[in-house]
Amino acid sequence: QVQLMESGGGSVQAGGSLTLSCAASQATNGNFCMAWFRQVPGKEREEVAGVSSGTTFLYYADSVRGRFFISRDMRKNTLSLRMNDLKPEDTAMYYCAQSRTLVPRTCTQILPENNVAYWGQGTQVTVSS
Secondary structure, three states: OOEEEEEEOOEEEEEOOOOEEOOOEOOOOEEEEEEEEEEEEOOOOOOOEOOOOOOEEEOOOOEEEEOEEEEEEEEEEEEEEEEEOOOHHHHHEEEEEEEOOOOHHHHHOOOHHHHHEEEEEOEEEEEEE
C-alpha cells in the first residue's frame, strides 16, 4: 500500500507562486501516471497536471497550461507542481494521485479517477485577489 503525502500548500496573493510536493512512501515498479488533482467544495475533482513514469508524456488542463509545471523524481519517489501566476480561481484542495499500471502515453490524457490507485490527503491552496 503506497502512501502519498502532499506539502507546500498555503495562502498567496494573486500573481504569486507556490510549489507543491508529494512524497510516496515506497517505490512502485512499472509504468504509471502521477498527477495533481484539485477540488473546490461543491464541484467535481479535476486533474490539473499529469506525468508518465519516464516524464516523457505530460498532461495539463487548459486552465493551468503555461502557468503550472509538473515534475517527477523517480529516484526520490517525489512529485512536484510549480504554480506560477496564481489566480483566485486556483483556490482549491490539491491532491496527489498515483495511477494503476498504464501505458505511458495514457498520461497525456485526463486520468479517470477509476484509474487512480492511491490518493494523498490533500493540501489547501488559497489565492487572494
